[in-house]
Amino acid sequence: xxEASHPAPVIILNEPQLAENIGAVxxxxxxxxxxxxxLVNPRDGWPQERAWALASGAEWPLNAAKVxxxxxxxxxxxxxxxxxxxxPRELQLPILTPRAAAAELHAASGQGxxxxxxxxxxxxxLETADIALCQAVVTIPIDPRFRSLNLGQAxxxxxxxxxxxxxxxxxxxxxxxxxPADGAAMLGLFEHFERELDAAGFFHPPDKRPSMxxxxxxxxxxxxxxxxxxxxFRGVVTALSRxxxxxxxxxxxxxxxxxxxE
Amino acid sequence: xxEASHPAPVIILNEPQLAENIGAVxxxxxxxxxxxxxLVNPRDGWPQERAWALASGAEWPLNAAKVxxxxxxxxxxxxxxxxxxxxPRELQLPILTPRAAAAELHAASGQGxxxxxxxxxxxxxLETADIALCQAVVTIPIDPRFRSLNLGQAxxxxxxxxxxxxxxxxxxxxxxxxxPADGAAMLGLFEHFERELDAAGFFHPPDKRPSMxxxxxxxxxxxxxxxxxxxxFRGVVTALSRxxxxxxxxxxxxxxxxxxxE
Numbered sequence: 001x002x003e004a005s006h007p008a009p010v011i012i013l014n015e016p017q018l019a020e021n022i023g024a025v026x027x028x029x030x031x032x033x034x035x036x037x038x039l040v041n042p043r044d045g046w047p048q049e050r051a052w053a054l055a056s057g058a059e060w061p062l063n064a065a066k067v068x069x070x071x072x073x074x075x076x077x078x079x080x081x082x083x084x085x086x087x088p089r090e091l092q093l094p095i096l097t098p099r100a101a102a103a104e105l106h107a108a109s110g111q112g113x114x115x116x117x118x119x120x121x122x123x124x125x126l127e128t129a130d131i132a133l134c135q136a137v138v139t140i141p142i143d144p145r146f147r148s149l150n151l152g153q154a155x156x157x158x159x160x161x162x163x164x165x166x167x168x169x170x171x172x173x174x175x176x177x178x179x180p181a182d183g184a185a186m187l188g189l190f191e192h193f194e195r196e197l198d199a200a201g202f203f204h205p206p207d208k209r210p211s212m213x214x215x216x217x218x219x220x221x222x223x224x225x226x227x228x229x230x231x232x233f234r235g236v237v238t239a240l241s242r243x244x245x246x247x248x249x250x251x252x253x254x255x256x257x258x259x260x261x262e
Numbered sequence: 263x264x265e266a267s268h269p270a271p272v273i274i275l276n277e278p279q280l281a282e283n284i285g286a287v288x289x290x291x292x293x294x295x296x297x298x299x300x301l302v303n304p305r306d307g308w309p310q311e312r313a314w315a316l317a318s319g320a321e322w323p324l325n326a327a328k329v330x331x332x333x334x335x336x337x338x339x340x341x342x343x344x345x346x347x348x349x350p351r352e353l354q355l356p357i358l359t360p361r362a363a364a365a366e367l368h369a370a371s372g373q374g375x376x377x378x379x380x381x382x383x384x385x386x387x388l389e390t391a392d393i394a395l396c397q398a399v400v401t402i403p404i405d406p407r408f409r410s411l412n413l414g415q416a417x418x419x420x421x422x423x424x425x426x427x428x429x430x431x432x433x434x435x436x437x438x439x440x441x442p443a444d445g446a447a448m449l450g451l452f453e454h455f456e457r458e459l460d461a462a463g464f465f466h467p468p469d470k471r472p473s474m475x476x477x478x479x480x481x482x483x484x485x486x487x488x489x490x491x492x493x494x495f496r497g498v499v500t501a502l503s504r505x506x507x508x509x510x511x512x513x514x515x516x517x518x519x520x521x522x523x524e
Contacts, residue, residue: 028415030408056410088436092488095432139436140422141429146292148318153290156415157422160402167403170357174350174401226354 003033003166006109010036010116011061011155012074012081014130017043017122023054023062024152030058032159033166037061038074043121071118071130079113080105083134084154085126086147094136101138102161117158122151178226185230190217192234196241265295265428268371272298272378273323273417274336274343276392279305279384285316285324286414292320294421295428299323300336305383333380333392341375342367345396346416347388348409356398363400364423379420384413440488447492452479454496458503 011029016022016039026037039046046067055062068074075081082101083093096104105115118134120126131137140157142149181189194203194213203209225233273291278284278301288299301308308329317324330336337343344363345355358366367377380396382388393399402419404411443451456465456475465471487495 024412024415027408027410027412031402031404031411031415033405033407056412058408058410092439092491094486095436097426097430097432099426099430137436139432140293141425141431141433142293143295143425144433144435145295146289146320148289148320149293150286150289150318150414152412153286153293153415153418156418160419160422163403163405164359164361168359168361169403170359170401171403171406173406174357174399177354224356229354 006106006166007114008032008034008036009105009109009162010038010078010114011159012038012040012071012116012118013042013121013151014040014071014074014118014126015043015121015124016151018151019044019048019050020054021122021151022048022065023051024150025155026051026055026061026065027058028152028156028159029061030055031156032163034159034162035061035064037065038116039065039067040071040074041069042067071133075116075118075133077114078116080108081116081118081134082136082138083118083126083131084138084140084158085120085131086139086142086149087125089128089131089137091128091132091137093131093134096136096138098138098140098158098161099164101136101158102165104136105162106165117155119151119154178228180224181227181230185227186221186225189225189230189234189237190220193220193237196237199241268368268428269376270294270296270298271367271371271424272300272340272376273421274300274302274333274378274380275304275383275413276302276333276336276380276388277305277383277386278413280413281306281310281312282316283384283413284310284327285313286412287417288313288317288323288327289320290414290418290421291323292317293418294425296421296424297323297326299327300378301327301329302333302336303331304329333395337378337380337395339376340378342370343378343380343396344398344400345380345388345393346400346402346420347382347393348401348404348411349387351390351393351399353390353394353399355393355396358398358400360400360402360420360423361426363398363420364427366398367424368427379417381413381416440490442486443489443492447489448483448487451487451492451496451499452482455482455499458499461503 011025011034013022013025022039022042029035029037042048046065047062051062052059082096082105109115117138118126118130138158140149140154193216197203203212273287273296275284275287284301284304291297291299304310308327309324313324314321328336344358344367371377379400380388380392400420402411402416455478459465465474
């Protein structure tokens with residue numbers, strides 16, 4: 001599953017129109033660990049400063065981008081290339097979701113194949129003749145009511161799916177926090193809580209106590225407190241019950257001052 | 263699994279800075295069937311024309327966008343809200359990938375809960391105090407070497423994952439093509455092909471014929487020809503062998519004209 005043993009797919013943009021989109025593509029490639037970008041006949045020539053401006057620092061895919069005059073030339077060293085399109089064609093190629101495509105590309109890359117994903121330009125998408133050079137079609141399960149997907153977003157979805165073949169888990173900096181406290185710690189909290197509620201006359205009528213206790217325990221249990229959180233909540237229970245004691249003492253003192261008895 | 267029984271998550275943008283990004287978010291929401299957008303204190307006020315310009319026609323999330331002054335107000339009617347962030351916090355919330363988050367939101371939505379996903383602004387992300395109002399943290403498994411993910415892309419990944427809980431298959435317009443031809447049709451093609459290759463003296467030496475035949479059959483079989491493609495390739499074989507016949511006849515005629523014999 002290591003990245004080194006599964007080189008990431010090459011991203012090929014056929015006749016991209018807006019340098020801003022090329023920059024956005026470079027940025028999202030960097031987000032998901034891709035770096036090899038190829039441009040087939042970019043409309044406004046290459047390089048274009050605006051691409052670098054939109055890449056937010058993800059300059060290496062742009063600096064190394066290879067420009068070719070045809071899709072055939074761009075994919076000449078690749079063993080497996082999938083074409084992305086939102087429009088069905090008359091071709092008999094397999095149709096894959098981005099997830100299924102990423103799984104196939106991952107397997108092929110792990111076997112030493114050079115793999116790539118081909119994207120069409122913003123307006124016209126891909127020519128069928130170019131798709132025919134590829135081994136499968138990838139299409140995103142988009143809402144048919146609004147099919148206009150931005151080029152950068154299309155690359156993002158596919159690059160993200162590639163990434164999840166390597167790491168479908170929170171990044172390492174999201175270290176698992178403290179685990180949930182164990183049963184003994186939770187029971188200690190529950191019993192402490194229930195003792196104070198007993199003292200406060202909360203469980204009423206008494207024959208409802210067992211079911212009320214069960215409901216309170218399961219409600220708190222869902223929060224999966226850590227040990228620290230158990231300690232915090234025991235402090236909360238203590239503070240509230242002492243607080244109640246202070247309030248009662250204060251009321252009694254007020255009554256006494258007014259010459260009343262309890 | 264129907265959309266009607268699983269209302270899509272609300273998207274909440276906390277203090278978004280660029281109207282262009284709000285427009286890009288609306289566009290990608292429409293791509294993946296989401297429509298309820300809420301904006302907490304958009305930096306430049308609201309509405310902003312540039313948002314509509316960037317939405318490429320996905321105007322309905324913008325037209326209906328609700329503006330609030332706090333995250334608390336924006337989520338006041340929601341039962342389950344997940345906060346997206348690329349930075350770990352001291353909170354003890356569960357950490358989910360977009361895929362796991364979408365699965366949980368899908369299940370909750372199917373039970374009638376109103377669900378949402380909270381995103382921070384472009385520069386600062388979310389305050390920990392706002393994350394603490396949510397029930398889990400969502401983080402994208404990004405490459406730690408380049409963590410600067412565009413706001414529109416972050417929404418795209420999560421909206422796409424939501425969409426795949428409803429439809430993780432090519433859209434209906436990508437109707438399955440003709441299925442692969444059956445075994446009899448393929449065997450007919452193989453035998454036709456091999457007859458012509460026999461006639462052309464291709465299988466040499468003869469004791470290699472069985473393994474050569476197996477290799478040719480498996481090589482062609484991988485293409486999973488449809489019945490139409492089988493017919494096409496039988497035509498190809500016929501054309502090539504007749505062509506060879508014509509070439510041989512022509513050579514014989516030339517030799518005869520020069521007074522040679524075969």
